[in-house]
Amino acid sequence: MSYHPSNRLARPDAADVAAAIDILRQRFGERLSTGQAVREQHANTLTWLPNEPADAVVFAETEDEVVEVVRVAARHHVPIIPFGTGTSLEGHVNAPVGGISLDVSRMNAIKTVHAEDLDVVIEPGVTRKQLNDYLRDTGLFFPIDPGADASLGGMAATRASGTNAVRYGTMKDNVISLRVVTADGSVVQTASRAKKSSAGYDLTRLFVGSEGTLGVITELTLRLQGIPEAISAGICPFPSVKAAADAVILTIQSGLPVARIELLDGLHVKAINAYSKLTLPEQPLLMLEFHGTEASVAEQATRFGDIAAEYGGGPFTWTTRPEERSKLWQGRHDAYWAALGLRPGARAFATDVCVPISRLAECIAETVDDVAANGLVAPVVGHVGDGNFHLTALVMMDDADEVARMEAMVDRLVLRAIAFGGTATGEHGVGQGKASYMAVEYGEAGVDLMRRIKQAFDPDNIFNPGKILPIR
Amino acid sequence: MSYHPSNRLARPDAADVAAAIDILRQRFGERLSTGQAVREQHANTLTWLPNEPADAVVFAETEDEVVEVVRVAARHHVPIIPFGTGTSLEGHVNAPVGGISLDVSRMNAIKTVHAEDLDVVIEPGVTRKQLNDYLRDTGLFFPIDPGADASLGGMAATRASGTNAVRYGTMKDNVISLRVVTADGSVVQTASRAKKSSAGYDLTRLFVGSEGTLGVITELTLRLQGIPEAISAGICPFPSVKAAADAVILTIQSGLPVARIELLDGLHVKAINAYSKLTLPEQPLLMLEFHGTEASVAEQATRFGDIAAEYGGGPFTWTTRPEERSKLWQGRHDAYWAALGLRPGARAFATDVCVPISRLAECIAETVDDVAANGLVAPVVGHVGDGNFHLTALVMMDDADEVARMEAMVDRLVLRAIAFGGTATGEHGVGQGKASYMAVEYGEAGVDLMRRIKQAFDPDNIFNPGKILPIR
Numbered sequence: 001m002s003y004h005p006s007n008r009l010a011r012p013d014a015a016d017v018a019a020a021i022d023i024l025r026q027r028f029g030e031r032l033s034t035g036q037a038v039r040e041q042h043a044n045t046l047t048w049l050p051n052e053p054a055d056a057v058v059f060a061e062t063e064d065e066v067v068e069v070v071r072v073a074a075r076h077h078v079p080i081i082p083f084g085t086g087t088s089l090e091g092h093v094n095a096p097v098g099g100i101s102l103d104v105s106r107m108n109a110i111k112t113v114h115a116e117d118l119d120v121v122i123e124p125g126v127t128r129k130q131l132n133d134y135l136r137d138t139g140l141f142f143p144i145d146p147g148a149d150a151s152l153g154g155m156a157a158t159r160a161s162g163t164n165a166v167r168y169g170t171m172k173d174n175v176i177s178l179r180v181v182t183a184d185g186s187v188v189q190t191a192s193r194a195k196k197s198s199a200g201y202d203l204t205r206l207f208v209g210s211e212g213t214l215g216v217i218t219e220l221t222l223r224l225q226g227i228p229e230a231i232s233a234g235i236c237p238f239p240s241v242k243a244a245a246d247a248v249i250l251t252i253q254s255g256l257p258v259a260r261i262e263l264l265d266g267l268h269v270k271a272i273n274a275y276s277k278l279t280l281p282e283q284p285l286l287m288l289e290f291h292g293t294e295a296s297v298a299e300q301a302t303r304f305g306d307i308a309a310e311y312g313g314g315p316f317t318w319t320t321r322p323e324e325r326s327k328l329w330q331g332r333h334d335a336y337w338a339a340l341g342l343r344p345g346a347r348a349f350a351t352d353v354c355v356p357i358s359r360l361a362e363c364i365a366e367t368v369d370d371v372a373a374n375g376l377v378a379p380v381v382g383h384v385g386d387g388n389f390h391l392t393a394l395v396m397m398d399d400a401d402e403v404a405r406m407e408a409m410v411d412r413l414v415l416r417a418i419a420f421g422g423t424a425t426g427e428h429g430v431g432q433g434k435a436s437y438m439a440v441e442y443g444e445a446g447v448d449l450m451r452r453i454k455q456a457f458d459p460d461n462i463f464n465p466g467k468i469l470p471i472r
Numbered sequence: 473m474s475y476h477p478s479n480r481l482a483r484p485d486a487a488d489v490a491a492a493i494d495i496l497r498q499r500f501g502e503r504l505s506t507g508q509a510v511r512e513q514h515a516n517t518l519t520w521l522p523n524e525p526a527d528a529v530v531f532a533e534t535e536d537e538v539v540e541v542v543r544v545a546a547r548h549h550v551p552i553i554p555f556g557t558g559t560s561l562e563g564h565v566n567a568p569v570g571g572i573s574l575d576v577s578r579m580n581a582i583k584t585v586h587a588e589d590l591d592v593v594i595e596p597g598v599t600r601k602q603l604n605d606y607l608r609d610t611g612l613f614f615p616i617d618p619g620a621d622a623s624l625g626g627m628a629a630t631r632a633s634g635t636n637a638v639r640y641g642t643m644k645d646n647v648i649s650l651r652v653v654t655a656d657g658s659v660v661q662t663a664s665r666a667k668k669s670s671a672g673y674d675l676t677r678l679f680v681g682s683e684g685t686l687g688v689i690t691e692l693t694l695r696l697q698g699i700p701e702a703i704s705a706g707i708c709p710f711p712s713v714k715a716a717a718d719a720v721i722l723t724i725q726s727g728l729p730v731a732r733i734e735l736l737d738g739l740h741v742k743a744i745n746a747y748s749k750l751t752l753p754e755q756p757l758l759m760l761e762f763h764g765t766e767a768s769v770a771e772q773a774t775r776f777g778d779i780a781a782e783y784g785g786g787p788f789t790w791t792t793r794p795e796e797r798s799k800l801w802q803g804r805h806d807a808y809w810a811a812l813g814l815r816p817g818a819r820a821f822a823t824d825v826c827v828p829i830s831r832l833a834e835c836i837a838e839t840v841d842d843v844a845a846n847g848l849v850a851p852v853v854g855h856v857g858d859g860n861f862h863l864t865a866l867v868m869m870d871d872a873d874e875v876a877r878m879e880a881m882v883d884r885l886v887l888r889a890i891a892f893g894g895t896a897t898g899e900h901g902v903g904q905g906k907a908s909y910m911a912v913e914y915g916e917a918g919v920d921l922m923r924r925i926k927q928a929f930d931p932d933n934i935f936n937p938g939k940i941l942p943i944r
Contacts, residue, residue, distance in 0.1 A: 114828065114830060115725070116721050116725070116828075116829060116830035117828040117829055117830050117859075118724065118725065119828075139725070140725075158670055159669075159670040159674075160670070161668060161670075165668060169645075170668050172668075172674065172677070173641075173645065182917070182921065186917040186920070187917065188914070188915065188917045188918045188921055189914070189915065189918065190914075190918070191895070192890070192893055192894050192895045192913060193828045193893045193894070194826040194827055194828060194858075194859055194860075194889075194893070194894040194895040194898065195826065195828075195829070195858045195859055195860075196633060196637060196642050196644075196826055196858050196860060196895075196898050196899065197631075197826060197895035197896075197897065197898060198630055198631040198632070198633075198681055198895075198897045198898060198899050198900060198901040198902070199895045199896045199897050199901075199902055199906070199909075199910065199913055199914075200681065200902055200910055200914070200922055200940050200941075201678060201681065201682060201686075201921075201922045201925055201926075201940070202631075202644065202674075202677045202678060202680065202681055203914075203918065203921060203922070205644070205674045205677035205678070206673060206674060206677070206678055206925075208674065209670055209672065209673065209674055210673055214673075225727065226724075226725050226726060226727035227727075228727055229726075229727070249588050252590065252698075253587070253588070253590065253611070253612075253698050254698060254701075255697065255698035255699075255700055255701070255763075255764075257729065291727075292727075292768070293768075293771060293775075295767060295768070295771055296764070296765075296767070296768045296771065299765060299767055299768065303765075354666040354667065354668055354669060355666055356586065356588075356589040356591075356665045356666060356667075357588060357589055357667070358586060358588035358589050386666075386667045386668050387589075387666055387667055388666075388667075388668060417666075418664070421664055421665045421666070422664050422665070422666040423663070423664045423666040423668075423669035423670075423671045424669075424671045425669065425670045425671050426666065426668050426669060426670060427668065427670050428670060429670040429671075430670070430671055430672055434671065437671075438671065438672055441664065441671055442660070442661070442662075442671075442672070442675075443660065443661065445654065445658040445659065445660045446660045446661065446662070446675065448658070449654065449660055449673075449675055449929065450672055450673045450675070452928035452929060453673055453678075453925065453928060454673075455928065456924035456925060456927065456928035457921065457924060468672050468673070469672075
């Protein structure tokens, strides 16, 4: 196919960068920073990828200001790296060739709740906890819950999900519409507020997951859910990961509308017991939650217990009492800190893949074997209803050999997931860390289409260069 | 923004068309037809838009053959119009400048059912009824049900939905992955079989709803559902469309997982009574269906009955018996034929819009008034849980003034829906009939992005020219 310049990684001309910063400083005053600490805090901080700071950070407070920054950057061919909370995990906010980090965290207004339509219009810096706190009195909630209290603009940009995705879907399913500033400074509303539409190309879904490489999100219309009348939650141990996965498959095939179904491997349970002072059986464990009426959540729990017993699992202990539910889930929420406790002094590096659920047990088993064979420590936790699991590798950073073994193990994990008919990432995104797998997953023809999209929307490659598409 | 040649509607050079047909005839023999009847049958047949036949129809039987046809057409700059069953409603299969109608209806193999993963891999010519007949013994089903027994390739291309969308979503939500032949004859697999992914641009959702303008779909991986253990269905009359709409809003806010919730206005009920010899109350009517366990569908029905009563609706009569359910839904399924019975000799022209549900009653009321004020007959039926409704205008085609009044009324309907925060089409698609509304709905900046996508994927505009994007 024809030549696409997208994602060449050329450092912009230093004079251009200086000129752009100068214009922006005059316009934004103290809301532009070139201080090292601020710049480093706006680059990658959560993974083993190096920290690559932008040349300056601008704090935008309105859509018009975003337009101004984009226009200045475009005129001077200087990269723009959109920034929400900086909690992404694959180097999404790094600035490998410098440029302007465009911080939208101050754009955090909740504009309109349309309760009858079950939607809300917000600015991109609103975080998921802020939104749910705001909604509490309305009887509505927003279900997508990645580990961090991320900004919703960032969650849309990375197509985030979390523990509720098995029932409520991912950001792909819960973003109704976006406002986006494009490379020439235009503002596009990607869709109406109608619940469905057949009117042309799906611009919304194209920006969801585009990781800031096609435009800057300045407003989101999100789908809300009614807070369920009743919630039941429980824990069920299994003799093996395979038995747990088989129980999950039958649960979903049976049409049980499970709201959460999470897997912890024995190692992770051990870590949680130590950290949270619990006495859970140190074997593969499913943690579940059901949403519905009092009668239906009780029925669902009973039916799940029957399914678990068919695969040697149990006892399934469950409750509808809020304080007991919170206690059950505390262990899951503490998983990251608990994992760190397995190896004092280590850093925890999270990666994720997603496979067809029929291959999940096999994929986890091979991965756990690989981890052990290489002398690594890496507990598994999974959004198992979606075939999505995380590996939290605990690595001593001063041991270069261990770091290299960890990186090679993660590489094999990603290739294994793709070979099993899965994807390089279920919810963390591509960023820098997984760009090299795109051609493995989509083939050269698929990557070529993605390059064409990037080239069509951002011909000068100013938006978050070096992310998603393999560099060449 | 820069100039895009996309969607200029230039008739291809006659010598090029003749050369392409000649090559394809040598290759495909009797599977290429230039007969008038076959060509007309492959153009628009279901609306008031004119029938614009292609120059030839080719019946492809394999993906390799699709690649061959695309390569020949691309080399000679001849349009390709993909064709499934021809049941689209906005002139999608017309060939306004001629070209090759590429009929994939013989590519109708069901390749693999992955029961554990709740997915199926099929060829694009498989129809929805064929698929569900095939699946019957597996305990699984595919929920999307437009009125026609459409091909699933066509349903993906038009982002179709139907009565179950309120619970199971549209084709956007139920296509896991596509194989697509692109303009240079490459074959792209748009996604893995994993249930979710954050790996790059969402190519799947970009092709869903692209109406054959970006590539030819040669394979689909679709999400399946478990057949519910129990189904309850019922009918509930309301004093007004507003009361019915309010009951729907509260039903959905309450988190009742209704599987179908359809609205018929009083005129449509009258038509159905006459056609199907029923004695339904001739007032606005909701028809509902609930999926779940025996206990949960009974609970849902009871709760809906309570909600209906709050808005003066009722009695809500419901049943779980299959034969009684079928009888209840027969009236809904006969709606098209029943509507025709209102005006013997008329043709029925269906259009659809979709608005935020809070504006639905108002939008329907204004539309019904407009219909009456212009001396037209046009009953309303709606997938009201999504804010999506259809108007079936019954028109005497030999009355040019009436046809003109109908077209003007539909124009006002579409503009009204967009003004209410809705979309020009909820499920029928854009085709030729609604291309002129795209700039109203998305603004020039939005249409510009769509033109960029079209230009990037199909620079010579060979795929279904004259559809979706406004002609210029």
